[in-house]
């Protein structure tokens with residue numbers, strides 16, 4: 001079975017990315033042939049700053065490695081190092097109705113927000129389908145916000161296969177219920193664009209400050225509180241052990257616990273879990289040559305596979321098999 005997923009280098013990764021996608025994807029390394037990429041072509045729909053693109057791309061690569069991606073087993077690469085996905089996106093665009101793209105949540109949300117939408121943003125689901133189909137992916141670990149896009153990739157695979165024969169593997173999204181949507185500081189889905197994100201690699205002091213900013217109701221220390229409707233507790237549950245979760249829930253339900261105390265408890269469990277990886281992350285960022293070498297090797301392995309899949313697709317729809325199908 002092959003797993004594939006990507007993350008956009010549009011900001012430093014946040015805890016929603018970590019719990020919703022990165023950790024589940026890392027677990028799949030034991031059971032799957034894994035291909036994980038830095039979605040820089042996708043980032044280009046919104047990020048138009050060369051230095052930031054380079055910096056965030058390195059940060060995403062270092063994040064994967066610091067958290068346990070094993071480059072000997074798993075292929076880690078930059079999306080744009082396999083330019084064949086852009087060509088494959090064209091082939092898929094030719095079997096996709098405009099109506100399907102108009103129904104995509106991300107596009108509709110950008111429209112409702114009155115954003116100035118470029119063609120890249122409209123086309124995004126087609127490029128994402130090409131990312132998935134180019135590697136014969138069976139499983140796509142993602143957060144719930146990406147479910148519809150993976151379903152669109154399935155539809156495109158089926159439409160192409162129906163017209164031209166069995167070319168593409170039809171992928172399935174893998175979404176873990178307990179981490180499908182990680183809440184941000186204000187309780188809405190954690191997202192860079194909502195300004196409610198907690199970045200994974202904040203130094204301890206800044207991490208604490210950020211977590212102290214979680215929005216709560218106005219109950220005081222002597223009031224009993226409901227852990228199940230509290231943003232602090234929702235995050236705590238994701239980092240603490242079952243015993244710790246039960247103990248804090250009991251303290252919520254009795255007088256004497258202020259939200260400040262709960263936030264401190266949250267900070268301690270999050271910091272304890274992230275601190276060792278944070279050191280590895282900083283060390284990796286200080287070695288850009290090492291990151292580049294991992295990405296170059298990943299690009300080579302990813303491209304070899306994408307070229308053979310694209311060759312199959314071109315052949316199926318009557319396009320020539322250009323001589324480069326044997327490369328690299």
Ligand code: AMP
Nearest residue numbers: 007008016017020021142143181182190
């Ligand atoms: P992106 O940064 O948009 O490329 O997202 C990378 C991955 O993180 C995708 O699989 C998203 O579904 C996932 N993700 C982003 N935000 C959240 C969240 N708040 N909860 C769960 N998963 C998320």
